[in-house]
Amino acid sequence: MRSVPTAPFVLHTPDTAPPAARRAMEGATRALGYLPGAVALMAESPQALDGFLKLSALFESTELDPLARETVIMTIATRNACHLCVAMHTRKLTALDADPELITALREQHTLPEPRLDAVRTFTLAVLDHAGAVPAEQLQSFLDHGFTPRNALDVVLGIGAYTLSTLANRLTDAPLDPALTSYA
Template sequence: MSRPAFTIHTPDTAPTAVRPVMAAVQRKQGHLPTAVALMAESPELLKGFLGAVAAFDSTDLDPVAREVVVLTVATRNECHLCVAMHTPALARHGGTPELVAALRAGTALPEARLEALRRFTLAVLDHRGDVPDDELDAFLAAGWQPRHALDVVLGVGTYTISTFANRLVDAPLDPPLAAYAWEPAA
């Protein structure tokens, strides 16, 4: 059986329940990302994801730390779209070119505290939340708090939604993101 074609919705063709959400995204971003238009097939998915993003954005993690979590999840889950979308976001929040390059490559980060965050995020993913004590201890020893560990779990859950959905629907890279195209290392 072949993969069904997923509909790229417009605010006029989308299910009624999600039209105001799509209009708000379009206003905020100046265009309607194709990934959002594809997720609109399931209003609950799109609204749930955007609600989770809002919750994650309100955590105690600063914007650079949040982007470290997002890009770590995106590269691990091989979501070319999420990596491309969050590369300029990290730069806008003050992420250095070295930080951006390391996250995109999945290599050690130049700042020890952020590297501890990246490694902890990977541990959450790899151990499905059952992070070994030594890995949690290393995270806390780098200056993070127990609350941040839970904030990471929220980020992992939030961006697992988008990475999985984008891969399922084969979301394309929108033209404004072409300069940030990414493919997983072979």
């Protein structure tokens, strides 16, 4: 993994980015205290940047609890080998006081120590593996862990948001931000 993206992608600043991306870049900078490299790169397409930010905000507003949402995100991040997302969401899980065993299992794509969260992980993988046509028994297993049909669609929303992010990060070779290096 390189620390600087390769051509044709550019690490934009608010001054060099397309005007339609500038507000989103400034918002990300305010929220995090720095401009993430992934945002600076995705700014090349204001619509992709705006789409990801809106989708991820919608995902954050679902009825899934924070650990369930992070389980979906880390499942996508590890499956798509997005080093940046793995580091960023390891930091978020740490801030949520997640069990270190859970974080390790997510990072290593192993069965999770908490059956409810492992149901989220396996359901997420089933949605991906079956292009949404999840076999009835796998859907029922997810529901048997206390989730609802609404939650199943919330998982699909998370998959969409973080597939966009992980693929864009890999395409642009987004660098690991210094604030995330201890979580890599």
